[in-house]
Amino acid sequence: MLFLQVSDTHLGASRPGKLRERELDFYDAFNEVVEIAIREHVDAVIHAGDFFDEPRPTPQAYLFAYKALKKLRDRGVDFLIVAGQHDQPRISQLPPLRVLGEMGLIRLLAQDNPETHIIKTRSGELGVVAIPYLSPVKIGESLRNIRVPETSKRILVAHLLLKELNIPNAHASLAELSADKYSYVALGDYHLKYETRYRGVLATYTGSTEALDILEALSDKYIALVDLSTSEARVNWVKLNTPRKWFRVEVRNYRELLDNISKITLEKYSKTPILYVTLKGRLNDIETRRIRDYVNKLISEKKILVGRVEVEEGEESRLTTRSALFEATSSSQTLTLDQVVFSVLGDRELAEIVLALLKSSESVEDVKLVVSRVLEDEKLIGKIKRLVSTK
Amino acid sequence: MNSRPIGIVGETSTPVEITVKATHPVPAGTYIYLKFRVRDPISSQDLIREVVGVIGSVSFKSHTPIMSSTTSSAMSEFSESYISDLKRESYMNAVIIADITNRRAESPRYPPPPETPVYPASREHLVEVYKSSPESCVKIGNLLGFREIDIGVNVNALAKHLLVVGTTGAGKSNFVAVLADRVAQIGGSVVVFDVHGEYRGLQSESPSVHVVDYEAVINLVKTPVDMLVKFIIPEAAATKQRRILRKALSSLNDKIQKIAVENRIPYSEAVKRLYSDEKKRRSLPQLENPTEIYRELLESEVRIRASSDERRYEDVLDKIEDFFEWHLVGLDTPNVSEIVGCGKIVVVDVSALIDSEKDYMLKVVAEDLLWSLKQRRIPPTMLVVEEAHLFISSKTQTWSKESLQRFIREGRKFGGMLVIVSQRPRALDPDVASQVQNFVLLKLVQRSDRVFITEVSDVLSEEYVNILPALSPGQAVILGEWIGKYPALVNIDLHRGKRVGATPNIIQAWRVKLREISEITKTKSPSSEWGDV
Numbered sequence: 019m020l021f022l023q024v025s026d027t028h029l030g031a032s033r034p035g036k037l038r039e040r041e042l043d044f045y046d047a048f049n050e051v052v053e054i055a056i057r058e059h060v061d062a063v064i065h066a067g068d069f070f071d072e073p074r075p076t077p078q079a080y081l082f083a084y085k086a087l088k089k090l091r092d093r094g095v096d097f098l099i100v101a102g103q104h105d106q107p108r109i110s111q112l113p114p115l116r117v118l119g120e121m122g123l124i125r126l127l128a129q130d131n132p133e134t135h136i137i138k139t140r141s142g143e144l145g146v147v148a149i150p151y152l153s154p155v156k157i158g159e160s161l162r163n164i165r166v167p168e169t170s171k172r173i174l175v176a177h178l179l180l181k182e183l184n185i186p187n188a189h190a191s192l193a194e195l196s197a198d199k200y201s202y203v204a205l206g207d208y209h210l211k212y213e214t215r216y217r218g219v220l221a222t223y224t225g226s227t228e229a230l231d232i233l234e235a236l237s238d239k240y241i242a243l244v245d246l247s248t249s250e251a252r253v254n255w256v257k258l259n260t261p262r263k264w265f266r267v268e269v270r271n272y273r274e275l276l277d278n279i280s281k282i283t284l285e286k287y288s289k290t291p292i293l294y295v296t297l298k299g300r301l302n303d304i305e306t307r308r309i310r311d312y313v314n315k316l317i318s319e320k321k322i323l324v325g326r327v328e329v330e331e332g333e334e335s336r337l338t339t340r341s342a343l344f345e346a347t348s349s350s351q352t353l354t355l356d357q358v359v360f361s362v363l364g365d366r367e368l369a370e371i372v373l374a375l376l377k378s379s380e381s382v383e384d385v386k387l388v389v390s391r392v393l394e395d396e397k398l399i400g401k402i403k404r405l406v407s408t409k
Numbered sequence: 410m411n412s413r414p415i416g417i418v419g420e421t422s423t424p425v426e427i428t429v430k431a432t433h434p435v436p437a438g439t440y441i442y443l444k445f446r447v448r449d450p451i452s453s454q455d456l457i458r459e460v461v462g463v464i465g466s467v468s469f470k471s472h473t474p475i476m477s478s479t480t481s482s483a484m485s486e487f488s489e490s491y492i493s494d495l496k497r498e499s500y501m502n503a504v505i506i507a508d509i510t511n512r513r514a515e516s517p518r519y520p521p522p523p524e525t526p527v528y529p530a531s532r533e534h535l536v537e538v539y540k541s542s543p544e545s546c547v548k549i550g551n552l553l554g555f556r557e558i559d560i561g562v563n564v565n566a567l568a569k570h571l572l573v574v575g576t577t578g579a580g581k582s583n584f585v586a587v588l589a590d591r592v593a594q595i596g597g598s599v600v601v602f603d604v605h606g607e608y609r610g611l612q613s614e615s616p617s618v619h620v621v622d623y624e625a626v627i628n629l630v631k632t633p634v635d636m637l638v639k640f641i642i643p644e645a646a647a648t649k650q651r652r653i654l655r656k657a658l659s660s661l662n663d664k665i666q667k668i669a670v671e672n673r674i675p676y677s678e679a680v681k682r683l684y685s686d687e688k689k690r691r692s693l694p695q696l697e698n699p700t701e702i703y704r705e706l707l708e709s710e711v712r713i714r715a716s717s718d719e720r721r722y723e724d725v726l727d728k729i730e731d732f733f734e735w736h737l738v739g740l741d742t743p744n745v746s747e748i749v750g751c752g753k754i755v756v757v758d759v760s761a762l763i764d765s766e767k768d769y770m771l772k773v774v775a776e777d778l779l780w781s782l783k784q785r786r787i788p789p790t791m792l793v794v795e796e797a798h799l800f801i802s803s804k805t806q807t808w809s810k811e812s813l814q815r816f817i818r819e820g821r822k823f824g825g826m827l828v829i830v831s832q833r834p835r836a837l838d839p840d841v842a843s844q845v846q847n848f849v850l851l852k853l854v855q856r857s858d859r860v861f862i863t864e865v866s867d868v869l870s871e872e873y874v875n876i877l878p879a880l881s882p883g884q885a886v887i888l889g890e891w892i893g894k895y896p897a898l899v900n901i902d903l904h905r906g907k908r909v910g911a912t913p914n915i916i917q918a919w920r921v922k923l924r925e926i927s928e929i930t931k932t933k934s935p936s937s938e939w940g941d942v
Binding site (some may be wrong): 042158161162163181182183184185193196198208210211212214216233236338 | 667671748
């Protein structure tokens with residue numbers, strides 16, 4: 019019995035930068051997963067939650083999901099899934115996975131509460147305990163009443179954070195999940211690849227298929243081919259090739275940034291990389307501007323897709339705190355308020371004051387007031403008109 | 410009084426102890442009732458007192474010498490002549506438990522006069538003595554001989570801890586299962602330190618209780634550095650070695666924690682990252698297992714500090730090697746305190762560890778729980794220690810003893826309740842045992858065990874101790890603040906959800922094995938199909 023384990027596909031996400039390219043990245047990764055499943059002739063794909071990025075997926079996310087899942091269905095590959103918190107609407111609304119279930123594209127194992135299933139696969143029966151995302155408070159209650167199936171092969175599929183991960187707000191430990199009662203434990207919600215054992219039973223997170231932030235982007239992305247034909251589950255990790263490359267460089271000044279970038283061959287990647295620059299301390303305005311200009315140049319030369327500059331503020335209980343200085347994208351599709359205000363006013367400090375005013379406004383009236391004051395200036399209107407016409 | 414007396418009070422009596430003479434003895438543990446008149450010498454008033462008690466030791470005595478020649482005619486199995494009843498008499502000792510005059514239980518103050526008839530006690534006599542309030546009590550069984558009288562224990566009083574003793578098979582682990590389960594059912598938090606793995610697979614009687622099987626390992630990053638140092642270098646005299654190791658451990662664990670926190674990754678992954686960074690700088694072996702990597706990193710931390718005194722560093726390295734060879738260690742395993750919670754029984758399975766590791770682990774668990782209790786991070790928790798004589802021994806010094814002593818001393822203020830379970834109480838350290846104020850005494854045969862119990866308990870009269878050898882499995886004398894003023898003889902409820910622990914069926918196991926072997930031999934070997942070619 020062979021299955022492909024995946025989780026946290028976050029279809030519809032477009033971080034960072036809300037870029038179309040980024041949205042397509044997540045679809046690319048999922049397409050690669052589908053290809054592997056077909057190529058390896060797996061009995062089923064098991065998805066451990068967070069299929070969509072949000073409980074109200076966009077039409078394009080739905081359409082993409084339909085096309086990709088149909089390929090699997092046409093090849094007779096089952097798609098089993100538990101809901102993650104991103105698949106769970108917070109208001110009264112139909113969960114998106116229910117739609118895909120109705121269409122016969124997926125088998126939704128658990129949406130709101132743990133469920134026990136016995137799945138008939140091409141290679142025999144598989145008992146599955148499925149735990150969807152539950153709040154850390156609620157999960158204790160639910161774990162008491164889980165019924166472990168009596169089948170010879172049985173797995174636990176759960177969308178939760180293990181206490182073993184040593185991160186705040188974890189849900190449960192493998193001991194509390196009675197992991198030793200299963201042949202294998204497939205987990206979702208944590209975005210990095212992680213494997214551990216409890217009483218000899220293997221438990222893994224495959225992690226996300228495409229990075230949502232810099233911390234998960236620095237390691238490679240994987241899916242797992244899980245072989246249950248022997249008494250002990252065996253995992254074959256398959257590295258995904260489609261995810262976009264991210265870089266983080268830590269520099270003290272503009273010169274160091276140039277040095278660091280020259281060591282990276284940005285052009286060799288099929289997808290334009292994403293660049294994060296961490297400044298080891300605050301720099302003066304001139305130096306900051308040079309860095310900003312350089313990052314913008316990289317974007318306009320299409321050497322990077324997104325550039326973000328952060329500054330290290332200090333250390334707090336072992337954690338280095340960083341604050342964002344600015345983030346730039348190939349803004350061909352989008353024009354942000356920040357960019358407009360910056361361009362109109364020219365002066366950075368003035369722009370920041372206006373932006374702060376606009377963003378802290380509590381009523382529409384205040385915003386109108388700020389805008390009208392700015393617009394009373396004839397020259398400013400002219401500038402905005404010219405800007406809009408050029409874009 | 411509608412029942413017939415079972416005997417009369419003998420020559421001597423005190424307010425709390427009497428002898429009973431009878432033609433026929435009654436079983437030890439029988440509850441008795443007496444009603445008698447006493448005269449108050451000051452007011453010259455006659456008072457009627459009613460008391461209840463329980464039969465302790467029981468004996469038979471013949472008044473005539475027994476000679477085989479004279480009794481040879483009566484060597485049939487049962488001699489039923491009326492004479493024989495006259496020739497012999499039964500002597501029994503009994504303790505008076507309570508004065509129940511006017512249906513109000515209080516301590517007995519008057520000795521019953523000799524020749525007072527002794528009756529078997531009825532339900533009505535005993536309910537007043539053994540009424541428990543349902544809010545603060547959990548039921549653990551019934552009064553011996555009275556199925557309708559429930560015996561509950563006050564869990565609040567467990568802050569003064571509990572000692573459970575009894576021979577093998579007397580029902581200790583059944584009692585622990587009942588107590589743990591019932592405490593968890595009212596929302597309690599329980600940790601069972603399971604030395605033999607007999608609580609693994611424990612099933613609660615109630616769906617509201619979550620039983621967690623926890624496999625114990627020593628967490629290299631979460632365990633305080635000072636404790637780790639003691640684990641790796643147990644010799645307290647090796648202060649210089651310890652200093653080197655402490656520095657190495659602190660430095661390494663700091664790096665690991667920083668990487669883990671910054672990258673939001675577990676310690677095992679942080680160790681891997683740290684190692685791959687190190688490997689860029691110098692040549693290191695290719696390792697996959699995070700604990701092996703940790704060991705390699707720790708050893709290099711020690712080596713970095715090696716300068717003047719080469720030999721001492723070598724000694725530290727040897728001890729690290731020994732430690733990793735003999736101890737079950739991990740990096741990501743949550744501590745017990747991260748798992749305990751209301752309505753939960755956490756079974757800490759240490760059956761796979763060797764004795765010294767069990768000792769270490771008990772220390773880790775006790776200190777972790779006490780620390781978390783002090784920090785108010787966990788609810789009041791009951792810690793059950795099986796085979797306690799291994800850890801709280803009067804003869805040998807153990808790691809866990811000091812931690813358990815502290816748990817007993819300081820636990821009561823913070824909601825730490827210790828349940829000490831042992832089949833060899835005489836081996837327990839009296840200093841620890843004497844701090845316990847609640848007792849469950851199951852069948853105990855060895856005299857020295859019973860003497861020990863009498864010595865450590867201020868509340869136990871010798872008569873109760875005399876009952877102990879005659880108890881059946883599952884019967885117990887319960888005393889201490891948690892049961893109230895009056896000790897009780899109790900039939901402990903049978904816990905249905907405990908599968909292992911009961912003596913295994915060896916013959917059945919042999920039969921199954923034999924059948925398996927015969928199945929295998931029956932199937933043809935591949936070569937046999939060829940026959941004679």
